[in-house]
Amino acid sequence: xxxxxxxxxxxxxxxESYLDDAxxxxxxxxxxxxxxxxxxxxxxxxxxxxxSTRTRMSFEKAAKxxxxxxxxxxxxxxxxxxxxxxxxxxxxxxAMGLDLMVVRHQATGAPWRVAEWASVPVVNxxxxxxxxxxxxxxxxxxxxxxxxKLDGLRIAIVGDIRHSRVARSNIHAMTALGAxxxxxxxxxxxxxxxxxxxxxxxxxxxxxxxxLDAVYLLRVQAERGGASVFPSFAEYRRRFGMTRDRLRRxxxxxxxxxxxxxxxxxEIDAEVADDPxxxxxxxxxxxxxxxxxxxxxLLGGDHVx
Amino acid sequence: xxxxxxxxALRRIAHEIVERNRGxxxxxxxxxxxxxxxxxxxxxxxxxxxxxxxVPHGSVDIAMYRDDLDTRPTTPLGRTxxxxxxxxxxxxxxxxxxxxxxxxxxxxxxxxxxGRPGTVQLAVLVDRGHRELPIRADYVGRNLPTAPGQRVSxxxxxxxxxxxxxxxxxxxxxxxxxxxxxxxxxxx
Numbered sequence: 001x002x003x004x005x006x007x008x009x010x011x012x013x014x015x016e017s018y019l020d021d022a023x024x025x026x027x028x029x030x031x032x033x034x035x036x037x038x039x040x041x042x043x044x045x046x047x048x049x050x051x052s053t054r055t056r057m058s059f060e061k062a063a064k065x066x067x068x069x070x071x072x073x074x075x076x077x078x079x080x081x082x083x084x085x086x087x088x089x090x091x092x093x094x095a096m097g098l099d100l101m102v103v104r105h106q107a108t109g110a111p112w113r114v115a116e117w118a119s120v121p122v123v124n125x126x127x128x129x130x131x132x133x134x135x136x137x138x139x140x141x142x143x144x145x146x147x148x149k150l151d152g153l154r155i156a157i158v159g160d161i162r163h164s165r166v167a168r169s170n171i172h173a174m175t176a177l178g179a180x181x182x183x184x185x186x187x188x189x190x191x192x193x194x195x196x197x198x199x200x201x202x203x204x205x206x207x208x209x210x211x212l213d214a215v216y217l218l219r220v221q222a223e224r225g226g227a228s229v230f231p232s233f234a235e236y237r238r239r240f241g242m243t244r245d246r247l248r249r250x251x252x253x254x255x256x257x258x259x260x261x262x263x264x265x266x267e268i269d270a271e272v273a274d275d276p277x278x279x280x281x282x283x284x285x286x287x288x289x290x291x292x293x294x295x296x297x298l299l300g301g302d303h304v305x
Numbered sequence: 306x307x308x309x310x311x312x313x314a315l316r317r318i319a320h321e322i323v324e325r326n327r328g329x330x331x332x333x334x335x336x337x338x339x340x341x342x343x344x345x346x347x348x349x350x351x352x353x354x355x356x357x358x359x360v361p362h363g364s365v366d367i368a369m370y371r372d373d374l375d376t377r378p379t380t381p382l383g384r385t386x387x388x389x390x391x392x393x394x395x396x397x398x399x400x401x402x403x404x405x406x407x408x409x410x411x412x413x414x415x416x417x418x419x420g421r422p423g424t425v426q427l428a429v430l431v432d433r434g435h436r437e438l439p440i441r442a443d444y445v446g447r448n449l450p451t452a453p454g455q456r457v458s459x460x461x462x463x464x465x466x467x468x469x470x471x472x473x474x475x476x477x478x479x480x481x482x483x484x485x486x487x488x489x490x491x492x493x
Contacts, residue, residue: 017381024366024382033418036369066369296369300379 002298003115005124006131007172015176019141021293022286029065029289038296039068043098047073047090047114048125049080049105054260054284055125055135059102062291071098090114100299103127121298129163129224135259136169138290140177142283143214146255151178156208158184158240159218159267160226162191166259167218171199182208184240188229189220205240209249217242217258217267233266242268247275255279306447308468311430311461314446315344318428319351321444322397331394331423334362337412338383340401341365343463344430348399361388365398365419370411391420397444401459403429406440431470433457 007015028036044063046056056072063070073093080089086105094101100121103111108128115122126132143150155174161167161183174181175198183190183201190201202208209215220226220236230236237243242256247269250256256268256278264270272278306314326332329352336345342364349362366383398412409427416422428444433451447470451457455474460467 021379021382024369024384027385028369031419036418037414038369038371038374297379300374300377 001115001119001121003111003122003124004133004294004298005111005115005122007133007136007169007176008131010133010172010176012176015137015140015173018137018290018293018297019144021296022137022141022289023145025065025292025296026286026289028292029285035065035067037067039063039066039099039299042066042068042100042299043071044068044100044102044295045071045073045093045098046102046125047093047104049075049086049103049110050126052104052125054287055104055132056102058284058287059123059125059134059291059295061288062295065288066292066295068099068295071096086110086113087117090117094118094120100295123294123298126165128165130165130168132165132169133173134287134291134294135166136173137294138283138287139166139170139216139257139259140173141286141290142257142279143174143179143255144177145282145286146279147213149178150174153179153213154182154211155179155214155216156182156184156205156212157216157218158205158242160189160220161185161218162189163221163224163226164218167216170216171197175199184208186230186236186240189226205246206249209246210251212250213254215242215250215254215256217256217262219258219261219263219267237266241266242272244269244271247272247277250277257283259283306431306470311446311468311470314430315348316351318444318446319348319355322348322352322426322428323355325426325443326395329356329358329360332360332397333388333391333394334360334397334399335365335387335391335416336362337398337400337408338364338366338368340459340461340464341399342383343461344401345397345399346463348397348428363388365412365415367408367411367415370414372407372411385415385419387419391416391422393421393423395424395426396422397426397428399428401430401461402457403427403432403440403442403445404435404457406436406438409440410438430459431457 046059048056060070102123102125103114104125105127108130110127111124157167171181181199183199184205258280262268334345334349336342345362349360352360363386366385368382426443429442430446431449432445433449455472458471460469
């Protein structure tokens with residue numbers, strides 16, 4: 001069974017084949033009728049045990065653009081309130097008949113458990129502070145569109161690395177494609193252990209700024225305790241925020257990415273968020289194309305070529 | 306077929322297209338991935354030589370329109386590039402080998418999603434027979450009678466670095482209507 005659970009250990013050729021197919025699906029999405037029949041008759045279920053706007057809607061749009069049907073589960077309106085556990089929830093939904101599950105869960109590793117129980121492909125839509133592979137793929141696609149390739153690109157991931165599944169997925173995907181990744185964060189927002197990660201770390205954003213091709217900003221995840229480890233948001237912005245002034249000191253070709261949701265005035269100034277060099281909306285658009293590629297490949301049997 | 310045969314066949318098809326359509330007004334040539342794409346580009350060049358007016362050409366990828374995703378692995382998707390809106394135009398689809406007709410069925414579905422052409426015509430370098438759908442070509446470079454177990458391999462400079470049409474596999478021993486099609490060119 002094919003799953004997409006993590007970018008860790010994903011071969012470069014596999015990542016590139018996702019990105020290549022995503023580029024072709026990007027063309028479909030720009031057509032007057034942005035829909036192809038590739039997954040006609042298939043059902044994709046999104047099981048999101050944690051809130052989400054863009055990821056769930058992006059997967060649903062991707063499934064529908066491939067002519068698949070979609071079902072969705074959210075905990076607020078479910079029998080979870082009656083005490084049903086994860087396994088029974090998954091098996092119940094699967095028994096209704098579906099072909100692929102997208103799972104988001106606040107617990108690290110939950111999609112792996114689901115993949116053990118399920119008899120269909122599982123896509124990790126984000127688990128805890130661990131992995132969010134489709135986000136990394138869409139970020140790599142956005143960078144590849146802008147620069148042609150990621151080889152040799154110098155990318156800084158800035159902010160709440162400790163709580164970020166986006167950072168963890170991107171570190172592996174970006175470096176697999178040949179980029180050099182630097183993590184920039186207050187020591188309290190870096191993971192306790194980064195040994196073995198193919199990255200360098202620093203707490204000085206200004207020092208790294210002039211050399212960068214891309215700055216990847218992360219939101220401080222207050223809901224996971226991220227805001228309790230530095231004195232104030234004002235100080236965070238002063239040292240780690242992408243301010244107008246810092247944008248000016250970036251090289252003219254450099255770009256700014258953010259996975260959303262953005263908190264303007266903390267990690268990114270409003271003027272920066274609205275600057276043409278901020279590719280935030282390109283990332284969202286590419287998200288649909290990348291998820292089409294993932295659904296298409298996982299439901300199409302073993303990938304060749 | 307050698308390089309000269311391929312070139313002659315395409316030139317003849319170019320003349321037939323001009324004759325049948327009384328010129329090249331509102332005509333677009335679209336190649337089907339993979340080998341239809343360079344053939345379409347060449348055909349457009351010959352058409353321009355015949356009539357002296359430029360002919361737009363592009364490509365259609367039909368992998369997203371296959372009806373057998375369950376049974377065959379996905380292959381890398383190609384680009385669909387339409388040089389101008391096909392609305393009301395005469396579209397000449399170009400492919401290397403016409404076999405079961407399923408590729409063309411998928412290409413017609415793809416075209417329908419891209420617009421509403423006035424007319425669709427089909428040009429193929431080789432027609433090897435064994436249709437499974439009611440589809441025929443308007444322009445044929447060469448009719449090659451084959452057995453179902455055989456493969457017709459078209460090689461072009463642009464994709465393969467060599468020019469030839471070769472029939473591979475056992476000679477015509479199998480009865481025509483028993484064996485299942487195993488050809489990689491023509492099964493979408």
